[in-house]
Amino acid sequence: MSSDRSAFESDVRQAFAHLPDRYLLMAANAPEFTIMAASDSYLRLVGMRRDELIGRGVFDVFPDEEDAPNEQPRLRKALELVCREQRPHSLNMYRYDLPVPDAPERTFERYWSPQITPVYGDDDELCSLLLRVEETTDSVLRERYKRPLGVRDAQDRSLRRVLIVDPDEYVRTDLVELFSTQWQIEAVADAEAALETVRNERPNAILTAMNLGDVSGVQFIRRVKNLGAIPVVVRLEQTEGHLYQDAFEAGADDVVGGPVSPRELIARVQAQMSEASVRSLLRERFRQQYHRLFEQAPVAIALMVGSEKRYVMSNPAHDELVGHRPLIGLPLREAFPEANVxxxxxxLDEVYRTGEPYFASEAEVVLEVQEGGSVTKYVNFAYLPFYDHAGDIEGVASFSYDVTQQVEMRRAVERENERKDQFLAMLGHELRNPLTPIATANQVLEMQGANLDAERVAWATAIIDRQINQLTRLVDDLLDVARINQGRIVARASTVAVDEVINSAVETMAPTLKRRDQRLDVSVPDRSERVQVDKARLVQAVTNLLDNASKYSPEGSTIWLEASLAERERREWLTIEVRDEGQGIEREFLEQAFELFSQADVSLDRAHGGLGLGLALVDRIAKLHGGEVRAFSEGPGKGSRFIVDIPAHPATDDATG
Structure with a gap:
């Protein structure tokens, strides 16, 4: 039972992590109500981590505090009611304040509208409670500040702090007496004392005079604004136009000039605090929405600040792009020491210096990976500057999109098209080559007229036959490649002796080898060794390997042909190896040796003819038999070795007719 519950809780937590709404799942174990899972949206809303919640009672995490204006008892009663009556219940609005993110010793007024739904297990017994939370702080504050001051919540007034700054002791005393009926008040005589107070315990608003002795009102307002977004209301004894302008230009939120009623003065300060509360809520709401967009964006985004371009944000797409290397808090060049980037x-330095954006397309980036080695990526990206409140460049935002797959696919298509173009050029060349000797032989016969002798006829006939055979073989190779690629050819297995296959190929190649004065060294198993293969196709594959070896080997050289049988992986395999003393293959070309239309030398005046189909056919014939062919070479001038491995007997489910 314990393991079943653990598995259930694990599944629930994983599901909850990605829910778009604010959900909390808790056990129906009153009075603890142990938290089992929380959605990411809920965590962002309350500003807490998952490990601060899971496994703890909901009222341990969000306690009832006697001196606080919170209404947790209402929530507790609602949860107990759902457990008792096993039906959904909701609260229209209740208050529970949360700590200010940058100042946890202070709280911020928050209002909520929770919906509680019972959750049942497989046995139809109540097992947990699902809490869906909507924040209603905005609407509550907007409604509150539409009402007259006299009916506002006394608790709300008592929680707010106003700092009064005025060098006149009598004025300070009067203002403290006036405002203390509404808020908590602290009064100081000079700017330095006021700034010290702001640093130690941030007030909700400041009411200040403009004449502050050694520090001017303008300087004081600017220094306050540098410490944070605190509403500043300036009180002027008289209406003086230039002081109005100076105060507003310095950053004052409101200026009250001349004789005003106490009610108006209170209302003006209250209005600024209310507006600041709404602005703070909107900033938090915007921050959360921005963070969600940032995290979920399919584009890789990172933010860097300062002249060192120190990372402060990196979304999951950017982490994936750079291989999940540590970034946050590191300068750009420390995070990426690779020279190529x-x-x-x-x-990026230039963007930070000039403010001009920079865009790049398919930039090649080689990054070191944790496992060792490196990985090459192609990236479209933009570097865009962003600015602080003073209009100065604060940092650079990087927007990147990994286009490696598209670039590699396009380049592969381009290479394939290039090979096809080269093939068409070679095809025209190879088809034209046999026609020249045929035309020459025909011209000689025509010149002889009625005086034809047997020797001339035999000579011409041999040339024509040889060139026609070459054309026929060329066309047959083309047709075979097309049929195999279209799946129109299958291996038609029959029982045959290994030496029959080898001897047939040797017999076919004998005239070519003799003409080139090349020696063939053959090693085959005993005559009794038999295999089940498509004899015609396998003979074709061995012939192509011999022809390739002969074509790229010098006259008078030796070619080795060896066939053997061995058992591997509980199966008997036929191995055919062709080795030569020819020009060899460059290492980078080995991987392409069996591709269609592939030849190391593609120029039309190359020394060896052919369309580069021979090895491609060998590869496809080996695969038709359920095997493979491999190429080996130590490099140019050191010969080549080709090994074909195919099953000696097809598997039952692979047998073909």
Missing amino acids: QPLFDR
Whole structure:
């Protein structure tokens, strides 16, 4: 039972992590109500981590505090009611204040509208409670400040703090007496004392004079604004136009000039605090929405600040792009020490210096990976500056999109098209080559006229036959490649002796080898060794390997042909190896040796003819038999070795007719 419950809780937590709404799942174990899972949206709303919630009672995390204006008892009663009556219940609005993120010793007024739904297990017994939370702080505050001051919540007034700054002791005393009926009040005589108070315990608003002795009102207002977004209301004894303008230009939120009623003065300060509360809520709401967009964006986004371009944000897409290396808090060049990316960072430095955005398309980036080695990526990206409140460049935002797959696919298509173009050029060349000797032989016969002798006829006939055979073989190779690629050819297995296959291929190649004065060294198993293969196709594959070896080997050289049988992986395999003393293959070309239309030398005046189909056919014939062919070479001038491995007997489910 314990393991079932653990598995259930694990599944629930994973599901909850991605829910778009604010959900909390708790056990129906009153009075603890142990928290089992929380959605990411809920965590962002309350500003807490998952490990601060899971496994704790909901009222341990959000306690009832006697001196606080919170209404947790209402929530507790609602939860107990759902457990008792096992039906959904909701609260229209209740208050529970949360700590201010930058000042946890202070709280921020928050209002909520929870909906509680019972959750049942497989046995139809109540097992947990699902809490869906909507924040209603905005609407509550907007409604409250539409009402007259006299009917506002006394608790709300008592929680707010106003700092009065005025060098005149009598004025300070009067203002303290006036405002203390509404808020908590602290009064100081000079700017330095006021700034010290602001640093130690941030007030909700400041009411200040403009004449503050050694520090002017303008300087004081600017220094306050540098410490944070605190509403500043300036009180002037007389209506003086230039002081109005100076105060507003310094950053004052409101200026009250001349004789005003106490009610108006209170209302003006209250209005600024109310507006600041709404602004703070909107900033928090915007921050949460911005963070969600940032985290969920399919584009890789990172933010860097300062001249060092120190990372302060990196979304999951950016983490994936850079291989999940540590970034936050690190300067750009420390996070990416790779030399090849430094020119891109020089561009980023220029963006930070000039404010001009920079865009790049398919930039090649080689990044080291944790497992060792490196990975090459192609990236479209933009470097965009962002600014602080004073209009100065604060940092650079990087927007990147990994286009590696698209670039590699496009380049593969381009390479394939290039090979096809080269093939068409070679095809025209190869088809034209046999026609020249045929035309020459025909011209000689025509010149002889009625005086044809047997020797001339035999000579011409041999040329024509040889060139026609070459054309026929060329066309047959083309047709075979097309049929195999279209799946129109299957291996038609029959029982045959290994030496029959080898001897047939040797017999086919004998005239070519003799003409090139090349020696063939053959090693085959005993005559009794038999295999089940498509004899015609396998002979074709061995012939192509021999022809390839002969074509790229010098006259008078030796070619080795060896066939053997061995058992591997509980199955008997036929191995055919062809080795030569030819020109060899460059290492980078080995992987392409069996591709269609592939030849190391693609120029039309190359020394060896052919369309590069021979090895491609060998590869496809080996695969038709459920095997493979591999190429080996130590490099140019060191010969080549080709090994074909195919099952000696097809598997039952692979047998073909």
